[in-house]
Amino acid sequence: MATGIKDKVAILGMGCAKFGERWNDNAEDLMVEAFIEALEDSGIEKNDIQAAWFSTAIEEQHVGKSGVPLAMALRLPFIPVTRVENYCASGSEAFRGAVYAVASGACDIALALGVEKLKDTGYGGLPQRSRGAVNDMFWANTSAPGNFAQLAAAYGAKHNVSREDMKKAMAHISIKSHDNGSKNPKAHLRNKIDEDKVMNAPMIAEPLGLFDCCGVSDGAACAIVTTPEIARSMGKKDLVTVKALQLSVSNGTEAQHNSWDGSHFITTRTAAKRAYEEAGIDKPREQVSLIEVHDCFSVTELVTMEDLHISAEGTAIQDVMNGFYDADGEIPCQIDGGLKCFGHPIGASGLRMIYEMYLQMLGRAGERQRSEPPVVGLTHNLGGFPHQNVCSVCIVGMDGA
Amino acid sequence: MVSGILSFGGYVPRLRLNRKSIADANAWFNSGLKGLAKGERSMANWDEDSVTMAVEAARDCLKGFDRGNLAALYMASTSYPFQDRQNSGIVAEALRLNSAIQTMDIAASQRAGTSGLIAALQASAGAGGPVLLASAEKRRTRAAHPLEMTSGDGAAAILVGAGDVVATVLGYHTETVDFVDHYRGQDSAYDYVWEERWIRDEGYLKIVPTAAQAMLDKAGISADAVDHFCFPAAARRVSGMIAKQLGISEDSVRDNLQANMGESGVAHPLVMLVNALEEASPGQKILVVGFGQGADALLVETTDALAKLPARTGIKGHLAMRREETNYNKFLSFNELVNAEHGLRAEVDRQTGMTTLYRNKEMILGLVGGKCTKCGTLQYPKSAVCVNPNCEEFHSQEDHSFAEMTGKMNSYTADSLTYSADPPAFYGMVQFDEGGRMMIDFADMAPDAKPDVGMPMRMMFRVKDYDGKRGFRRYFWKAAPVNAP
Numbered sequence: 073m074a075t076g077i078k079d080k081v082a083i084l085g086m087g088c089a090k091f092g093e094r095w096n097d098n099a100e101d102l103m104v105e106a107f108i109e110a111l112e113d114s115g116i117e118k119n120d121i122q123a124a125w126f127s128t129a130i131e132e133q134h135v136g137k138s139g140v141p142l143a144m145a146l147r148l149p150f151i152p153v154t155r156v157e158n159y160c161a162s163g164s165e166a167f168r169g170a171v172y173a174v175a176s177g178a179c180d181i182a183l184a185l186g187v188e189k190l191k192d193t194g195y196g197g198l199p200q201r202s203r204g205a206v207n208d209m210f211w212a213n214t215s216a217p218g219n220f221a222q223l224a225a226a227y228g229a230k231h232n233v234s235r236e237d238m239k240k241a242m243a244h245i246s247i248k249s250h251d252n253g254s255k256n257p258k259a260h261l262r263n264k265i266d267e268d269k270v271m272n273a274p275m276i277a278e279p280l281g282l283f284d285c286c287g288v289s290d291g292a293a294c295a296i297v298t299t300p301e302i303a304r305s306m307g308k309k310d311l312v313t314v315k316a317l318q319l320s321v322s323n324g325t326e327a328q329h330n331s332w333d334g335s336h337f338i339t340t341r342t343a344a345k346r347a348y349e350e351a352g353i354d355k356p357r358e359q360v361s362l363i364e365v366h367d368c369f370s371v372t373e374l375v376t377m378e379d380l381h382i383s384a385e386g387t388a389i390q391d392v393m394n395g396f397y398d399a400d401g402e403i404p405c406q407i408d409g410g411l412k413c414f415g416h417p418i419g420a421s422g423l424r425m426i427y428e429m430y431l432q433m434l435g436r437a438g439e440r441q442r443s444e445p446p447v448v449g450l451t452h453n454l455g456g457f458p459h460q461n462v463c464s465v466c467i468v469g470m471d472g473a
Numbered sequence: 474m475v476s477g478i479l480s481f482g483g484y485v486p487r488l489r490l491n492r493k494s495i496a497d498a499n500a501w502f503n504s505g506l507k508g509l510a511k512g513e514r515s516m517a518n519w520d521e522d523s524v525t526m527a528v529e530a531a532r533d534c535l536k537g538f539d540r541g542n543l544a545a546l547y548m549a550s551t552s553y554p555f556q557d558r559q560n561s562g563i564v565a566e567a568l569r570l571n572s573a574i575q576t577m578d579i580a581a582s583q584r585a586g587t588s589g590l591i592a593a594l595q596a597s598a599g600a601g602g603p604v605l606l607a608s609a610e611k612r613r614t615r616a617a618h619p620l621e622m623t624s625g626d627g628a629a630a631i632l633v634g635a636g637d638v639v640a641t642v643l644g645y646h647t648e649t650v651d652f653v654d655h656y657r658g659q660d661s662a663y664d665y666v667w668e669e670r671w672i673r674d675e676g677y678l679k680i681v682p683t684a685a686q687a688m689l690d691k692a693g694i695s696a697d698a699v700d701h702f703c704f705p706a707a708a709r710r711v712s713g714m715i716a717k718q719l720g721i722s723e724d725s726v727r728d729n730l731q732a733n734m735g736e737s738g739v740a741h742p743l744v745m746l747v748n749a750l751e752e753a754s755p756g757q758k759i760l761v762v763g764f765g766q767g768a769d770a771l772l773v774e775t776t777d778a779l780a781k782l783p784a785r786t787g788i789k790g791h792l793a794m795r796r797e798e799t800n801y802n803k804f805l806s807f808n809e810l811v812n813a814e815h816g817l818r819a820e821v822d823r824q825t826g827m828t829t830l831y832r833n834k835e836m837i838l839g840l841v842g843g844k845c846t847k848c849g850t851l852q853y854p855k856s857a858v859c860v861n862p863n864c865e866e867f868h869s870q871e872d873h874s875f876a877e878m879t880g881k882m883n884s885y886t887a888d889s890l891t892y893s894a895d896p897p898a899f900y901g902m903v904q905f906d907e908g909g910r911m912m913i914d915f916a917d918m919a920p921d922a923k924p925d926v927g928m929p930m931r932m933m934f935r936v937k938d939y940d941g942k943r944g945f946r947r948y949f950w951k952a953a954p955v956n957a958p
Contacts, residue, residue, distance in 0.1 A: 193817070197890055200818040205829045209837050209937070210854070210949055212900035212914045218888035222901055226884040229926035278887035278897065278923075327912060328852045328860040330904055334884040459902065459912055 076350040079471060080175040082303040082311045084296045085114025088427045091291035091415030092260040099134040099189040100145040102292035106420070107146055107185060114296040115306055118146065121296065122179035124153045125169035127162035127186035128419035129455070131155075133199055134189035142185055159455020160366065161319070162186060163293065163422025164464035168317050170297050180302055187292035188417035197288055217277035217285050219457035220369040224279050226334030227375055231386045239279055241389040242370035243270040246283045248398050249367065249406045253413025255440040260287045260415030284370040289415030293423035295430075300471055311471035312433050315448065316350035318343040318465045326459040339463035340379035340452065347465040348381070353448070357382050360467075362432055362446035363403055364425035366454035367410040376452060377405070380465075399440070407432065407440055418455075422464060425451035429468050447473045476597045477638030478773060482533025483747040483788035484526050484609075484628040485734055487796050487917045487957075489513040492622050494801040499617035506622060514735035515625040516798060518917060519807045519894035520935040523550040523609035524560050525948065526628035526740075528567045528934040531607045532877070534630035537783035540568060544602030544634075545575035549589035549739050551657070552611045553578060554946060563948065564607055566838040567934050569874055575600075586629070586739040587763025587771060591645050593633050603634030610738030615663045616810045623707035625735020629743035629788070639782055640750065640773040643758065644692030648684040649767040652676050669708060677711050677764065682718045684768035685760065689719075692772055696720035699772070700757040701749040703727050705741035706764060721760070733792055739763075746773075748788040755779050794957075796919060807894065818892040823940040825947050835872065840932060840950045842909060843870030851875075851909035873909075875932065876950060880905035882928040885915070896920075903930050903952045916951035929955040 087109030089102045097105075111118060126142035128135055135141035139153030156165040163186035170182035193199045198216050202208055228238050247267065253259040265283060273281035303311055320343035326332040344356075353359045363380065367373035377388040382403060383396075391397065397405035408414050408428040411421060429449040431437040448469035455462040496510035517526065527548055546568075548561035555563075561576040575596075579589040586608040597604040609628035614621040654676050655666040681704070689696055696719045704712040704726075712726045727749055729736065737744050742763040749759045755777045763769040786794070798804070805811040835841040842853030848864035853875055859866045885901030892898075899915035899922070916933050918924075930952040937949040 195817045200821050200892060202821065205826050206833060208823070209825070209830065209833065209947060212912050213888075213891050213893060213898050213937075214900060214912070215888050215891035217890055218886045218898070218900065221886035221888070222884035225886070225901070225926055235923075274889075275887075275897075276890050278885075280886075324856070324860050325862060328910060329850070329862065330908060330910055331862070334902055457912075 077171065077175055077317050078315050078351060079300065079313045081171045081297050081314045082300040082471065083430055083468070084116065084181065084298045084303055084308070085110040086295050086427045086430045087111070087113065088258060088293040088424055089291050090258045091289045091417060093191050094290035095191065097290065099187050100141070102189065102290060103142065103145045103185060103187045106292040106294040110294045110296050116181060116296065119149050120181050121148065121151060121183045122181055123151055123170070123173050124148060124183040124185065125166040126153055126155045127157065127166035128155065128188055129157055129159060129162045130188065130190065130199060130418060131157070133192060135187070158462045160368065160418050161422060161453045161455040161462045161464040162419045163424065164451070164453040164466055165422070167295055167423055167426060167466065168319065168464070170295065171314050171317060174297050174299055181296060181298045183294065183296055184423060185292065185294040186419035186421070186423045188419045189290045190288050190417065191290050214457065215277060217280050217369060220372050221277040221280045222334060223371045223375050223458055230333055230335045233389065235279060237389065239271065241374055241392050242284050243267050244392050245367070245370040245373050246270055246412060249410045249412035252399050252407050252440060253409025256409050256414060257438070259409040259413050260289045261409070261413040280369055280371065286368050286411035287413065287415045289417045291415055291417030291420045291424070293420040293427050295423055295426060310434055312430050312468055313471045314466070315469050316347035316465070316467040318347040318350065320463045322456070322460045334458065336375050337379045337454070337458060337461065337463060339461055340376060340454065340465070343463045343465040344380045347450070347467050351467040353467070356380065360403060360448050360450050362407065362429065362442065362449040363405045363452070364408070364410065364428055364449070365405060365452040367406055367412050368416065368454070372454065373405065380450065380452060404442060407442060422451065422453035425453060426466060426468060433470055476594055476633060476635050477642050478631055478640040479603055479634050479636055479638055480534050480538055480632040480782060481747045481750050481787070482530050482536070482630045482785055483744060483791055484529035484533060485515045485788060485791035486517045486521055486526070486626050487794055488516040488518055488798045489733070489795045490516040490801065490804050491797055491799045494799050495622050498801045502617055506617065506619065509619060509622040512732035513797065514622065515627055515737070516804055517611045517626040520916065520951070521611070521626070522554045522936060523552045523611050523628070524554055524563050525934050525936060526611065526626065527564050527607035527609040527630070530609065530628035530630040531564060531568055531605060533785050533787060534605065534632050535568070536785050538632065540570055542602045543570055543574055543605055544600035545593070545596055545604040546570060547577050547579055547589050547593055547604065547606045549579040549585040549606065549608040550610055551580055551583065551585065551739055552613065553580065563838065566834060567948070569839045583739055583765030584763035584767065584769050586741070586743045587761060587769035588647065590631055590743065591647065591769060591771060593631070594642055594645070597634045600634070603632050606631050606633065608740040608743050610740045612738045613662050613808065616805060620664060620666065623731065623736055625737050627734060627737035627740055627744055629740050629747045631743060631746070637778045638776060639779040640759070640775045643694060643772040643774055644688050645769065645771040646684055646688035646691060647767060647769045648680055648687070650680055651766055652680060673708055673711055677706060677708070678714060678718065680768045681715050681762055681764060685719055685762060685770040688770040688772060694758070694772065697722060698758055699725050699760045701725055701727050701753060701759040703742060703745035703749055703759065703761040705729060705736055705745055707731050707736040744788055750775065750779065751787050751789045753779065816892065821892070822942070823938040824943065825940060825945055830947070837949055839874050840876040841872050841874045844873035845869045846871055851905065851907060853909050853911045875905060875909060878905045878907055879929060879931045879955065880952070882924060882926060882930055883910070884926065885924060887922070914951045916953040917957065918954070919957070924954065931955050
């Protein structure tokens, strides 16, 4: 009988490169930057790492395929390196690989590193690219914002929310993330914005304007994990351990079966439920103290508040407008600025979310540190489109919490 | 059994370019254009060509008819998207016709439409089933050429054969004369046109009456018995002059639709014939003439069956479904008459694998998905495992085409980021009334449209992507609002 991942693996060290438009750095430079921070934090030697998982999503824009780019960039000692890709949830996937490796007893210390170098396309936004030979013949001509924008139409129709109220709640989400990002020295976007600016910004994909969309960034993030026993034997106190690691992947129901109304994520609801069970959480609204969600677009964050079972269905707008998810609210969401402002180097994003949890729990988050360090935190990392996606939910917390 | 017209259908693109916008842009060069600056011309959207328009006209024509027993499909056009890949074959695939069908492309003269109709009538006599003629034209014209103003894009389809005909054929006649009023050589994209006064005096007014009179003589019918005279030329008053010469009453001369559509080339005599059939009462005689290196003249008489034909959109209905376009630059851009910037996102390679297309041709061209034989769930695309979470049967699906189904919009966006020749790109989830759904591109949306969830949608055959590098284009279906103006 499976017992789950809870408290079987501890984070030994984490690192994160400065996210942003790193015009003068290659992907390898970003990888090394994140790795050095994690290595120093962990207190181990590079050669103590026995296996590595490497995440990138749009590798044709930078490093190319396989685990070789990571092994070469870090000069890893001929250890196993597995490259993973699972849309924008790739970073969480690398973390899952490393954590499972340690939990299985196959190795003592494992590395998860994610990177993306996106600012070499010549234009803003994600690269326009082929979706595969058959898909190209029938998939709608979508972009990422266009796919997620549709949540607004479906959510508004289901809960009878006017276009204006929807847009205002979305604006609150983005304004909050810019406020939070302004306090984060590693964030891509550090400017504050106001409602006027959001409302009057150019339309990207109706109803998402420029400020409803996250930044497309260059960056890398990394985690070194081990068992709690080894961590303690190295003299580490205040361990952050993994409480739950869940993944849910669309099977075509949303895209092809009329049981889905388009206003929420089946995968998030499924993964969250399983993650709470794995972590032993039965009242997430009371037991989770910090969340980092996949706010690729403001509307994604909005509906995710319900999909994570924190806001009751149909009440996310109310919670958002009441400041429940603000940095000084009951459960801060995106206290580091989120994808919106910290940035979204795809392969690194899942690891970046865990990085923030780790810093906040250890009281190392600087100007943006939550006054009372969180004890249990949830990261939600999503890839693909609302109708066809991959969702990761990860819960970390203080050892014993 | 006597062969005649069994059914008819038409298609006119929703966009109508205001002719004043053309004149405003070009009259500095040719002030004569001001004289043509009245009304509007139909304008194919960026994703329409003669194949897509032929499909739409054919669908309109085949309403209420069994597609399974068609013996042949002919297409007539001088603006085929493919020089060597049978265009009627694409139409047949989109209509899901049997592979045991004769298909043929007819081309190279402005009377290809009427010649095609005569050929279809002749063929249908021993064909063992009805013959469908689909004619469509999207004429390429140079900016500031008078043809740019007088032309319009459109299509018509006529189903001929034996049975409960809505019109019997009283006679036809063809005069073949190498009269070159215009031509388009192998290496040129545009027509080269000779003086219009000569075309009128030596062409229209001599060749047409000869052909028409010969036909009337063969049929033994006097000209004054003609109730509707369809002559497609855009030139003003010419139809009336021909009618007068022949002795056809002035009231019988039909509107050439110059005010609200323009002349749709090869398709236009048939567009006018469809329009006449829409308005004719039983027992009326319709004379239709096609002109080009001679002339075809064809006389039909409507029957009582006309009133029993299922309702169709036709030319009349499509003319009413219009959206005015006043931006001439859009027309120039759609037709590659300006070297417009499309941005870096347009650079994505859109190569189509012929192997990929061939093995998925029913799914792509026929919009064929699956219907589970165990639980009845509809899904697109078809797959080896049923999508119904309560079924998930392996290999249970039979072919089911979604093309003629209607649905409702569940979610949408207007996307200004993704590359589109006509931004913003509209797309969304369409849920079909009978079951099944698809995330699909929308066609013919007004740029500022703010549709509500639940908007009724129907499917239309369109160009999905152009592969400029290789001269290929891929077709697929899009969802269009049922009720949009």
